[in-house]
Amino acid sequence: MRGNLLYGQSGGPTAVINASAAGVFLEGLAQSESIDRIYGAHHGVVGILEDDLFDLTEEDRTELLLLKQTPSSILGSCRYKLADPEVDETDYARILEIFQKHNIRYFFYNGGNDSMDTCRKVSHYLAAKHYECKVIGLPKTIDNDLVGTDHSPGYGSAARYIATTFMEIYQDAIVYDRGQITVVEIMGRNAGWLTAAASLAQLKGCGPDLLFLPEKPFNLEQVIETCRQAYAKKRILTIALSEGVRTEEGKYLPELDADLAVDAFGHKQMGGAAQALVGILQQHIPTKYRYIELSLMQRCSAHLASRQDVEEAFLLGSSAVRAAISGSSNVLLGLKRPEQGLYRPEIRQLVLDEVANHEKTVPLDWIKPDHSGMTQEYYDYALPLINGRPDLVLDEDGLPRFARLRLEPVRAQ
Amino acid sequence: MRGNLLYGQSGGPTAVINASAAGVFLEGLAQSESIDRIYGAHHGVVGILEDDLFDLTEEDRTELLLLKQTPSSILGSCRYKLADPEVDETDYARILEIFQKHNIRYFFYNGGNDSMDTCRKVSHYLAAKHYECKVIGLPKTIDNDLVGTDHSPGYGSAARYIATTFMEIYQDAIVYDRGQITVVEIMGRNAGWLTAAASLAQLKGCGPDLLFLPEKPFNLEQVIETCRQAYAKKRILTIALSEGVRTEEGKYLPELDADLAVDAFGHKQMGGAAQALVGILQQHIPTKYRYIELSLMQRCSAHLASRQDVEEAFLLGSSAVRAAISGSSNVLLGLKRPEQGLYRPEIRQLVLDEVANHEKTVPLDWIKPDHSGMTQEYYDYALPLINGRPDLVLDEDGLPRFARLRLEPVRAQ
DSSP states (O other), rough: EEEEEEEESSSSSOOOOHHHHHHHHHHHOOTTTEEEEEEEEEETTHHTTTTTTEEEETTTTHHHHHHGOOOOOOTTOOOOOOOOOOOOHHHHHHHHHHHTTTTEEEEEEESHHHHHHHHHHHHHHHHHTTOEEEEEEEETTOOOOOOOSSSOHHHHHHHHHHHHHHHHHHHHHOSSOOOOEEEEEESSSSSOOOHGGGGGGGEEEOSOOOOOTTSSOOOOHHHHHHHHHHHHHHHEEEEETTTTOOOOOOHHHHHHHHHGGGGTTTTTTOOOHHHHHHHHHTSOOOEEEEEEEEHHHHHGGGGGGGGGHHHHHHHHHHHHHHHHOOOOEEEEEEEOOOSSSSSSOOOEEEEEOOOOOOOOOOOOGOTTSSSSSSSSHHHHHGGGOOOOOOOOOOOSSSSSSOOOOOOOOHHHH | OOOEEEEEOOOOOOHHHHHHHHHHHHHHHOTTTTEEEEEETTTHHHHHTTTOOEEOOTSSHHHHHHHGGGOOOOOOOOOOOOOOTTTHHHHHHHHHHHHHHTTEEEEEEEEEEHHHHHHHHHHHHHHHTTOEEEEEEEEOOOOOOOSSSSTTTTHHHHHHHHHHHHHHHHHTOSSSSEEEEEEEEOOOOOOOOHHHHHHGGGGTSSSEEEEEOOSOOOOHHHHHHHHHHHHHHEEEEEEEEEETOOOOOOHHHHHHHHHHGGGTOOOOOOOOHHHHHHHHHHTTTTEEEEEOOOOOOHHHHHGOOEEEEEHHHHHHHHHHHHHHHTOSSSEEEEHHHSSSSOOOEEEEEEHHHHHTTOOOOGGGGGBOTSSOOOOOHHHHHHHGGGGGOOOBBTTTTSBBBBOOOOOEEOOOO
16 A cells, blocks of 8 residues: 555664665655655654654765765664553553654564564554554564574674684783783673673684683682682683673672672772773782773664675665565564575564564574683674675775765655 | 895784785795805794704795785794894804804895894994994884884885774764764884874864873873863774883873772783773763774784785885895995885885884874874875775685695705
8 A cells, every 4th residue: 555654773783773774765766666664763662652754756876875884773763662461551552643644654673582572563453443554573683682583683783893803802801911801791681791802802813812701600719710820821811701691589780899808888880890890900910901892883873884784784674665565564574594505694573573572692502611612603693694705885085984864854745 | 145045033023024024035045145045034034043944945936926915924923032142142043053054155144123122232243343244224113213214114005094993983983873982992012103003083074082102191181181072072982002102101091990999909811091981981971981992913814914005014024135145234224215206115225233123103283282183294205105905815705815834844954
């Protein structure tokens, strides 16, 4: 059926979520028989609730293409959680009202686990109210923790950033004629996919000596002993540490550090896991320390995006539009890896109810028990995802050229 | 005169110091009429004192070329300070002994201010002992604080990293529908050149709202008020902060934070300037905060090096060999910018005594008094230095390909 298209972004930004946006917008414009106007929600579902939408129909096509190299969420993001519709229908009724007002018949929501839950709830509500609208979820998460899809757009680029940057940090960390322990903190609250990516640098001889993923309980005494032995052997140690590691009792490292150091009680700005681990280790292994947080850079470094990742993100966006026009709804578009042979992912549709609120972590048997790295299975999994560099357009001064959209507000028709 | 060449690296690594090494090695190999063998000192002057030298004469030429894209100091670095020769001659006598043993007639030392002082002292000692050896210093510092040269290799690449990364962080930091203050900490203990580079991102509309350089005293009350006003106006604030900012009394931010927060007394691993500023600001401006340290990445990100910087570093290395063969000694090879017209730097020789132990800071009138940015003079200065991306050779898996040297120890002739 003919109508308008609405696209929204939600959750943490990535280097390639705007590539999916570009796919949706450009395919939407190409499908003028089914789609009238292309709208974007400002700050995801919050923009829908506030009737704060952009009309992207008249944007310059070249600028839309430049979204493929523009990091973060161009329309703004949110972390808004919809209520359970059985408890409170307010938000849903409002969403329906806005969809009716703007004749939204195709809705695409791009995000991670929480966003797929939002997508699922909206999809069910609209169906229950007999409002015809195709609802499709698009995956996005550097954490790579969405189930049902082989991997999620955003992961390959973050992994390429982490592997490359770890190689460079390693080169720097080994340079002096003295002992040193360098702890690099990597994102991932429950899943260690990103920390695992540091192991790819080992393939070049520039990787971490030890990796700690949140999938395995962080036994402090054992960790100290492991570090002590590794330090005694190598004298210059680099460690990849997930921000999400925690003890059997579920305590995160910064909490643990605060427990151990009574004087630090109430310190205003709590440091991260790497800072805490360094604080603990230096009580046991006297040497020079450095901690590094890869922070936002690991999710927004479009200049180091993986070409494979960018193209998959774009393809998922454009495929979602075609799938919706063909009648698909209440699905997430995921990626399926061929059983064997060359890596050439296929697109698959997953029912939203099957994927929302689940979490995919790293298989335990892919993590070497002595924390020294990942197994070949992980390399086989990850290497195709980080491959290739995008043909970045730079400004004449050598700095990145991000998309410049006009982002006109939607006017009443 | 015919003899062997010795090259050493000292001080903090950069993305392009190995490009200078490549220039020295490849030109040294080409000058076989004057130069017999090419040696490298392991960990700079420490390797000389310990007779720990590499013989690079038989290295694969392609690998030597790959040094142009290999970050950090390939031979290892040091921070060793030679004694005043009038107080203690021991080290100098040892250096002379090693130079005689290995017939070193051309000595190149690549580093920053302290390294040029080492270079000067060695040069004078050898001359006083009538040992004929041409001694040339090669500049290297991301801090850009060497005097006499328009700029130092390493700065352009670090500046390109900082400007690009700030653009990406900015895109990420503005994404949510809520207030936030993001403080990005940038290296530079006394000179604000690197922090100034964040202002280049302003040219793309993705730059910091406020910059704090160490050249200007950091008046805490004024800073809080400036931030308060800027936050009231913009609600999402990004700040570029030099690690070296300090109060009129000379206190660095982490010291200041510890003073203010009695509970943090004795905290084991002191955080950086950004963490401290956030700790202070959040007592005055309630909002969400994030602090980011660009840490080692800003000095070792060869993947984001400036092509101009790489080529200048290489050219300085090869020019140093030619200059030494032509008889130059006791000089630093610096860069001179043409008075007008296209940026096309010339190489100039500076007497080591004129440059060692001085420090070049950012001109105060290039810093806008309201901390909102830099003047056009800075843009004109910096933009040519960050320009161009190197043609990086990647491995087939998409990760960087660093030089693989055999680094054979020097054998007795």
